[in-house]
Amino acid sequence: MSVFYDKFERHAHGEGLKGQSTHYCAGCGHGLVHKLLSQAIEELGIQDNTVIVSPVGCSVFAYYYFDTGNTQAAHGRAAAVALGHKMANPEATVVSYQGDGDLASIGLAETVAAAQLGAPITVIFINNAIYGMTGGQMAPTTLMGQTTATSPDGRNQFNGQPIKMAELIAQLDGPVYVERVALYSPADRKKAAKAIKKAIQLQKEGRGYSFIEVLAECPTHLKMAPDKAEAWVKENMTKIFPLGVKKDTTVEPWFNRPQPCFKAETFVKAVGASSEAVQKHCKAFPSHLNPADISLKLAGSGGDGAQTAAMLIATAAINEGFDGTHIPAYGPESRGGTSYADVHVAKDEVLNPASPTPDILLAFNAPSLAKFGVTVKKGGCIIYDSSIAKDVKPMDPSITVVGVPFTEIAAGLGKMVVKNIVALGALQAATNLFPKETFMAAVKQALKDKASLIPLNEQAFQAGMDAAQAFLANKKK
Amino acid sequence: MPELKERPKPYLVPDYCKGCGRCVSVCVKGCIAFSDEINPVTGLVPVVLDLEKCTGCGLCIEACPEPYGLRALEQGEDFELQDPAKLFGEKPSAAPKPVEVPAKQIPLPKTEPLVIKGNYASAIGALLVGCRHVYGYPITPSTEGAELMAKLLPKLDGVFLQAVSEVATVNHMYGTGGAGLPTMTFTSSPGFSLMLEGVSYMVGAEVPGVFVNVMRGGPGLGNIAPEQADVKLACHGLGHGYSHCITLMPSTPQEMLDLTMLAFELSFKYRNPVIILADGYLGQMTGKVQLPDHMTEPGIPTWAVYGDLNHRKNLIASIQLLEQDLEKFNLYLHGKYESMQVEARAETFMADDAEILLVACNTPARAAKGAVQNLREQGIKAGLFRPVTIWPFPIEQLKAQLPRTKRIVMVEANASGQIENELRLALSKAGVTAIPPITHVRRCGGLLPQQTEVVDHVLSLAK
Numbered sequence: 001m002s003v004f005y006d007k008f009e010r011h012a013h014g015e016g017l018k019g020q021s022t023h024y025c026a027g028c029g030h031g032l033v034h035k036l037l038s039q040a041i042e043e044l045g046i047q048d049n050t051v052i053v054s055p056v057g058c059s060v061f062a063y064y065y066f067d068t069g070n071t072q073a074a075h076g077r078a079a080a081v082a083l084g085h086k087m088a089n090p091e092a093t094v095v096s097y098q099g100d101g102d103l104a105s106i107g108l109a110e111t112v113a114a115a116q117l118g119a120p121i122t123v124i125f126i127n128n129a130i131y132g133m134t135g136g137q138m139a140p141t142t143l144m145g146q147t148t149a150t151s152p153d154g155r156n157q158f159n160g161q162p163i164k165m166a167e168l169i170a171q172l173d174g175p176v177y178v179e180r181v182a183l184y185s186p187a188d189r190k191k192a193a194k195a196i197k198k199a200i201q202l203q204k205e206g207r208g209y210s211f212i213e214v215l216a217e218c219p220t221h222l223k224m225a226p227d228k229a230e231a232w233v234k235e236n237m238t239k240i241f242p243l244g245v246k247k248d249t250t251v252e253p254w255f256n257r258p259q260p261c262f263k264a265e266t267f268v269k270a271v272g273a274s275s276e277a278v279q280k281h282c283k284a285f286p287s288h289l290n291p292a293d294i295s296l297k298l299a300g301s302g303g304d305g306a307q308t309a310a311m312l313i314a315t316a317a318i319n320e321g322f323d324g325t326h327i328p329a330y331g332p333e334s335r336g337g338t339s340y341a342d343v344h345v346a347k348d349e350v351l352n353p354a355s356p357t358p359d360i361l362l363a364f365n366a367p368s369l370a371k372f373g374v375t376v377k378k379g380g381c382i383i384y385d386s387s388i389a390k391d392v393k394p395m396d397p398s399i400t401v402v403g404v405p406f407t408e409i410a411a412g413l414g415k416m417v418v419k420n421i422v423a424l425g426a427l428q429a430a431t432n433l434f435p436k437e438t439f440m441a442a443v444k445q446a447l448k449d450k451a452s453l454i455p456l457n458e459q460a461f462q463a464g465m466d467a468a469q470a471f472l473a474n475k476k477k
Numbered sequence: 478m479p480e481l482k483e484r485p486k487p488y489l490v491p492d493y494c495k496g497c498g499r500c501v502s503v504c505v506k507g508c509i510a511f512s513d514e515i516n517p518v519t520g521l522v523p524v525v526l527d528l529e530k531c532t533g534c535g536l537c538i539e540a541c542p543e544p545y546g547l548r549a550l551e552q553g554e555d556f557e558l559q560d561p562a563k564l565f566g567e568k569p570s571a572a573p574k575p576v577e578v579p580a581k582q583i584p585l586p587k588t589e590p591l592v593i594k595g596n597y598a599s600a601i602g603a604l605l606v607g608c609r610h611v612y613g614y615p616i617t618p619s620t621e622g623a624e625l626m627a628k629l630l631p632k633l634d635g636v637f638l639q640a641v642s643e644v645a646t647v648n649h650m651y652g653t654g655g656a657g658l659p660t661m662t663f664t665s666s667p668g669f670s671l672m673l674e675g676v677s678y679m680v681g682a683e684v685p686g687v688f689v690n691v692m693r694g695g696p697g698l699g700n701i702a703p704e705q706a707d708v709k710l711a712c713h714g715l716g717h718g719y720s721h722c723i724t725l726m727p728s729t730p731q732e733m734l735d736l737t738m739l740a741f742e743l744s745f746k747y748r749n750p751v752i753i754l755a756d757g758y759l760g761q762m763t764g765k766v767q768l769p770d771h772m773t774e775p776g777i778p779t780w781a782v783y784g785d786l787n788h789r790k791n792l793i794a795s796i797q798l799l800e801q802d803l804e805k806f807n808l809y810l811h812g813k814y815e816s817m818q819v820e821a822r823a824e825t826f827m828a829d830d831a832e833i834l835l836v837a838c839n840t841p842a843r844a845a846k847g848a849v850q851n852l853r854e855q856g857i858k859a860g861l862f863r864p865v866t867i868w869p870f871p872i873e874q875l876k877a878q879l880p881r882t883k884r885i886v887m888v889e890a891n892a893s894g895q896i897e898n899e900l901r902l903a904l905s906k907a908g909v910t911a912i913p914p915i916t917h918v919r920r921c922g923g924l925l926p927q928q929t930e931v932v933d934h935v936l937s938l939a940k
Contacts, residue, residue, distance in 0.1 A: 031542025084652015092784025352847030
């Protein structure tokens with residue numbers, strides 16, 4: 001019995017008799033199950049690696065007794081906490097010890113989710129058909145007709161029927177072993193001992209989740225002498241909760257997780273960081289557009305690629321050593337089919353990343369052009385998809401308005417997805433925000449795992465540039 | 478002929494018998510009987526043993542629910558039954574005194590800045606401090622954090638587990654944090670509400686963990702646009718009982734990374750959860766993010782329940798059953814919260830000579846920053862005071878500004894002035910009575926205060 005503390009220091013500071021006796025009532029099943037668990041842990045030689053999670057309910061103080069790692073969980077959450085322990089240290093043997101209120105009522109979601117996940121933990125479920133700690137109220141496993149403090153006339157149909165947890169858990173795919181046992185006879189106690197040991201053994205071998213339901217006696221709240229309570233469990237409970245193995249599948253050990261990786265190289269690669277400096281092509285900040293902070297708005301419909309184009313502009317800015325930000329469409333304006341992005345390119349620091357009055361508008365459709373065209377600053381620039389937006393209203397004469405058929409050009413290239421790259425090419429030619437090389441460097445970075453697409457994107461960018469230049473040349477004439 | 482080994486017979490210290498009699502019915506020899514003699518020490522009625530006919534079958538021992546009830550008397554053992562003290566003196570657990578497993582710093586090569594969303598930056602910040610256990614339940618606008626973790630953690634042999642709910646999430650964190658490892662989650666307002674029970678338990682059991690709450694509009698389902706309406710929840714509503722957590726409010730993607738790293742450090746320093754309040758805008762915002770020059774391989778603290786011999790002694794629990802114990806613990810917690818005051822942080826922008834002090838956090842602070850510059854261009858001495866920690870409130874830093882401050886303008890994204898309430902409470906607690914007039918620019922419901930609104934408000938004050 002070495003898995004029990006020699007002295008229960010946590011039980012009222014181990015003072016007096018409490019240092020050596022449990023807090024359970026006379027004849028309670030919990031003490032017996034504690035002994036069976038202690039025995040299994042000892043026999044399997046896993047005391048040092050065991051973590052026992054105690055629930056809320058009568059066994060809330062299980063940590064008084066077991067000389068193992070102990071965690072006390074919130075009501076119903078023991079299985080979730082146990083998983084947290086198992087994930088932290090897969091070598092640990094983690095036991096979630098729960099009563100009927102904890103496991104089958106308030107914690108039902110956590111119970112079922114942990115079982116279906118199937119990660120090797122051991123759940124020991126004490127079903128005594130009543131709430132003990134709160135004083136004899138109805139449990140989810142209370143029998144029909146059974147009188148409790150909250151079913152004073154006996155449990156009836158309006159209270160629902162007792163839930164058969166072992167059967168419920170056994171029909172899930174996750175568990176490898178589910179058995180219901182009892183404590184009322186020497187033979188049953190032996191079976192219970194064997195079941196608990198097997199459940200822990202399966203965990204130790206990394207084979208999976210196991211669930212042992214123990215029909216236990218609560219003489220105090222059944223208001224019976226312990227021997228009568230034993231007889232009551234045998235005669236009444238086993239009719240509703242038949243004993244036996246409910247599931248026992250042979251699964252090869254599978255839960256062997258590696259230690260987490262802390263290699264600098266692996267980390268840097270995983271997050272996509274690069275030590276390779278991107279070549280700079282800008283001679284100076286494009287202050288002809290704004291002295292310190294250029295604001296852009298990119299607007300279109302979902303699928304136009306406005307967000308990707310916005311990302312590429314922000315990336316290009318940062319590659320050049322400037323600051324850049326991008327905020328995707330957010331807020332009520334995003335309703336009604338319009339998707340937009342606010343982008344800033346700043347010499348030093350973007351103070352405010354929103355673009356309510358942009359220097360540059362890149363519009364992929366007519367509603368966007370109508371909506372945001374009027375917000376563009378005097379002296380600003382609007383580039384729009386002239387294949388979609390035909391009747392463009394006159395703008396403030398200080399604003400440069402450039403129409404480029406993004407859609408037609410992209411269609412001509414055979415890939416509609418490059419529409420946004422066409423648009424970026426047009427943006428470059430119309431504003432000279434950055435040199436072509438800067439944009440293309442950002443495009444190549446984004447396509448580093450799809451290098452075969454680079455030539456098409458280069459073609460699209462050039463076509464956008466050419467079209468914008470032709471438009472501007474035409475306008476001058 | 479080998480000597481027949483006699484099976485051990487039971488013995489019982491009557492003080493440890495509750496008289497349930499489960500042993501009585503299993504003894505076929507009738508050696509155990511109920512008695513009617515009340516034990517003067519316990520007030521209970523223990524069974525009595527007459528072992529003359531005992532065969533040492535052991536069934537009574539197996540039937541006894543008490544660990545130190547009926548026990549086997551091994552051959553040669555000699556117990557003085559009349560003197561329990563001799564048996565049950567101070568015998569502590571054989572588990573060793575836990576030794577700290579130290580963390581390691583791992584140098585990182587110099588890299589080009591990343592161009593990433595705020596939510597991603599926060600996730601990478603967590604990975605940098607060695608967090609390899611992330612739990613979460615998808616909720617807009619925080620989901621990218623979980624998605625990136627689900628993608629990256631397998632590459633780092635870590636664990637991302639999509640929990641069945643936010644309630645399960647926080648309890649997975651309670652387990653992993655209790656095991657002494659760094660753990661975190663991404664959530665948004667309604668999800669954070671669900672986690673609060675667990676936060677209270679983590680505070681009570683002194684379990685570290687980081688919660689990134691990318692705030693959205695509320696109450697109820699509200700909407701998925703940004704709001705700053707969970708400030709009161711983070712500062713004054715972290716579940717039941719006496720619970721507080723350091724709460725950080727980043728305003729740039731870079732800060733999402735930096736403050737997530739800081740959050741873990743503080744969480745372990747104080748053995749207490751740390752909250753990061755971001756807003757939906759910031760979570761989605763892409764910007765420049767520079768990685769630091771090192772990352773951390775976490776150790777295991779001495780208090781952890783890791784599931785090994787070193788930590789076998791330990792307990793993670795929030796129960797203090799005796800009133801005196803809970804009072805002592807809550808006073809200790811109070812002391813801990815007081816000691817967290819030194820972690821109060823604030824940033825200022827053009828505030829050295831500012832007469833009009835804008836106060837804002839998160840994305841609204843960036844609108845305010847733009848407004849400050851705009852106002853300065855118009856000759857108005859405006860400055861920004863940005864609390865980086867909203868709990869504890871950076872009152873000392875604010876007090877340093879007050880002698881020059883003629884007006885305070887709160888810029889925030891909620892209807893009731895939750896940041897203003899923190900400021901007023903901090904001023905009141907600090908005994909500051911000479912408070913400049915406080916006005917505000919507030920938007921809510923998913924709309925953020927705009928730079929022009931802030932500028933217009935300040936200009937209207939000057940009139």
